[in-house]
Amino acid sequence: MPRRIQRVWLVLAIFLPCLHRFATGGFAFTSSTVPWRADRARLTLPLRAGKDDIVVRLPDEGIPEGVRKLRPGPEGPPSGPAEVDKVNVGCLPTSSELSDRLLSEYMLGSNQILPLRGILGGSAYSKTLRKQVRQNGKSNGSVLIFGEQGTKKDMLAFLIHYSRAKGSLYFVDCGGVSVKGARIFGRARSSGLLDLASEGTVVFNDVDKLNKALLPRVLQLAVNGTYWSKAQQKEKQSKLKVILTAEQWSSVLQLLPKNKVVQIKVPALRVRRSDISSMVQYELRRLTRGTGRPIPEIQPEALKRLQAYDFPNNVEELFFLIDNAYRNMEPGGSITADLLWTAQSVQKLDLFKVNLLEVYPGLRRFLQSDWLERLNHGFTKYAFPVFVILLFIGPQTFSQNFGLNLFWAWWWPGILLTYPILGRFWCAVCPFMIYGEVVQRWRVGQGAVLQKWPTKQLEAYGPWFLYLLFLAILLWEELWVLENTAYLSSWLLLLITFGAIVGSWFYERRVWCRYLCPIGGMNGLYALLALTELRSQQGECKASCDTFHCYKGGPAEGEGQETNGCPLYSHPASLKDNKNCVLCFTCLRACPHRTVQVNLRAPGIDFGFPFLFPIPGTSSARQHESSAPELALLFLLLGAVFCHHLQDLVVQAGAPDTLLDDFAVHSALAAAALLGPGIFVWMMDRLARGLSALFYPEQKVLNDFLDLGYAYLPLTWLASLAHYLKLGLVDAGQVLPTAARTASFFVAGLAEWAPWAPGTSFAQEQLKFLEEALPHGSAPPDVVAFLQGVVLLLAATFALLKLGKLGGRAPFAWIHQAVILLLTYELWQLIL
Ligand code: SF4
Ligand code: SF4
Ligand code: SF4
Secondary structure: OOHHHHHHHHHHHHHHHHHHHHHHOOEEOOOEEEOOEEOOOEEEEEEEEOOEEEEEEOOOOOOOOOEEOOOEOOOOOEEOOEEEOOOEEEOOOOHHHHHHHHHHHHEOOHHHOOOOOOOOOOOHHHHHHHHHHHHHHHOOOEEEEEEOOOOOHHHHHHHHHHHHOOOEEEEEEHHHOOOOOHHHHOEOOEOOHHHHOOOEEEEEEOHHHOOOOOHHHHHHHHHHOEEEEOOOOEEEEOOOEEEEEEOOOOHHHHOOOOOOEEEEEEOOHHHOHHHHHHHHHHHHHHHHOOOOOOOOOEOHHHHHHHHHOOOOOHHHHHHHHHHHHHHHOOOOOOEOHHHOOOOOOOHHHHOOOEEHHHHOHHHHHHHHOOHHHHHHHHHHHHHHHHHHHHHHHOOOOOOOOHHHHHHHHHHHHHHHHHHHHHOOHHHHOOHHHHHHHHHHHHHHHOOOOOEOOOHHHHHHHHHHHHHHHHHHHHHHHHHOOHHHOHHHHHHHHHHHHHHHHHHHHHEOOOHHHHHHOHHHHHHHHHHHHOOEEEEEOHHHHHHHOOOOHHHHOEOOEOOEOOEOOOOOOOOOOOOOOOOOOOOOOHHHHHOOOOOEEEEEOOOOHHHOOOOOOOOOOOOOOOOOOOOHHHHHHHHHHHHHHHHHOHHHHHHHOOOOHHHHHOHHHHHHHHHHHHHHHHHHHHHHHHHHHHHHHHHOOOOOOOOOHHHHHHHHHHHHHHHHHHHHHHHHHHHHHHHHHHHHHHHHHHHHHHHHHOOOOOOHHHHHHHHHHHHHHOOOOOOOHHHHHHHHHHHHHHHHHHHHHHHHHHHOOOOOOHHHHHHHHHHHHHHHHHHO
16 A cells, blocks of 8 residues: 555544544554654644644653654754554543643642641640631731641641632642643643632642742742743733742742741741640541540650650651551550650661671571570479579578579679670569469460550559669668578569569569569669660561561461560560560561561660760760659669678768667668668759859750769669679689588488488588588689779779760769769778
């Protein structure tokens, strides 16, 4: 067929359906070559249908795939024949359809801007914002709304539009506007948004992201309401209300005349923290609406965490956190602090973290195995009662009882040494809680439904209960000489085991360990200094997980094993410090996505900086949340070191040591030694603040004592270690002969009770021999004193370094430095 006839057929094939389309719609090219003209946005075919050219609109990104063999014209846009290959254009719209389509592209319906949360809260900031919205809703003037990322500036713009209730709302995302802005300002023979939109509001969102060539045109529109219409080739007046939003307060925006463009500054969430509570309540109501579920309660600790957080992404981040916590929450539960995954903001310090599970893949396999279950329920469960009975019925003095030696000379120094390496790991192998678990498993096996934790009450009173219990135990230890009275030491163990059993009898998981156990409180405090941590990658948890088995527990899934979830109700993605992680690795076993990490880290970064090995420029936002009862516990533990040397203190004060023979005086002095250091430090802090206010009223005062007080943590830990070093270096080496003496005690008892029993005297002789022969050893006093001295010097050094980071350079911070040196000097006198 001649080529010309072919073309006729082609044109007919294309344009007959096209003409038909004006009645019915539906149009397609078939594969062939057609003459055409094109500019960037449309392909014009050389026929006229009705009044309009027949135009195939091209997408902004260029020529559709179906059009090939483009040839650039001599100048400007391509022209000449092109091969058109099944370009399915659906329909060729009329001008009015095109206008509608363009408008609807920018028009926002109410369903698109839901959830429109409004301005929540009763702070002065939110009241001002509400007033500004009302005022600007009444006028036609332009508005510039600026504020940090996530402050919901767009929502404010919508509120202004809706309070105005006039015309439609058009939303232009400035980051996506093309260089020429043809869709906004139009192009030759083609109207843009501003030409077509007759009345309403146009929001230029993120105007600071608009390309520089277009910005003056948008600003002109905002200031004068005029713009250059390219389609009509004239300056036009727009009836639209213009609202600009911006994150960056650029120099160009600063030049906008305030009488023409009202400026609204949206405050960051961190400066209107009092609004957070209302926002949370609102969001929880919104999430539960229509679900038939009750509105969950938010625990005070959780609210405190939110109010302490800086929200780099502002309101948007808050709502995300609440939505995520709601998804994570157990049905019928409440929002706890562990469900709020505030971003871990120690990015600089993350550089110093090494995931040990990646470095040693064998470690992952080991930790995922059932080694802990075997150790706890295969060995310790049976060994612990033997130990307790030994203390009860064995010899009662330290030098005779093997159990007492283990408890005071091995366990105490040993646990103090594990803190800097493994944090709260003792709690993973603790025999007290093993019995709590035994009881709980039995109860659940009997069909009992355990209660949820009364988190609100526990958070309010638990830490103080723990503190008072520890105070009572320390007084008991001093007044009844527990160290040298085996059955009382045994009662102490039973007391803590009893607490663990009662907690586990009534409540699910390990409520005793999380809130009430005095040893757990101490472990949690010292674990802040640890070199290791367990965390999970927040980003991956958010992106890849919808089961949260680490937290909730659940069946096996992928690599994850069946577990009951974290025994402390901690979520590894939300852990901000080591306080509430007992390193039981349940989450590691439960996680199907391998996101749990065991990190080696710089010590002290729970406080936002590595204080043991100060690295310049690594100060960051603190993760740990200070609390008054925890700080009180810290100073109580410092007081305990002084209390252990009460007699020396009395002698040092020039009083006769017989003073302590009087029980009442002894009690009073013991209480004074326990509480004295804390009270002294607090009074010195008040003095420093008072002097600072008096002499330097204009200058920065010291950080809050609740934060600053943690500078004394290394001092407390290392002073305790220095005290127990003597037991560890001198008495621990006597454990085997002491074991022989304990055995002799029982054999002697047997000989007395059953003199007819054969072999008792032989056994006594052999044990006597063993007592001498068994290996034993004690470090010489000089070595012990040297090591204690080194530990105390380190204590002072680390405390001063930490104080430097926490206390800044405020005037009279030196008073705290002097107090640290004074306390160290006194400890030196007492311990060495
Ligand atoms: S918190 Fe107390 S009872 Fe619980 S595991 Fe730790 S030491 Fe044992
Ligand atoms: S740690 Fe694992 S189980 Fe837990 S939320 Fe993250 S991905 Fe899910
Ligand atoms: S389950 Fe994980 S987060 Fe919870 S205590 Fe154990 S190790 Fe820590």
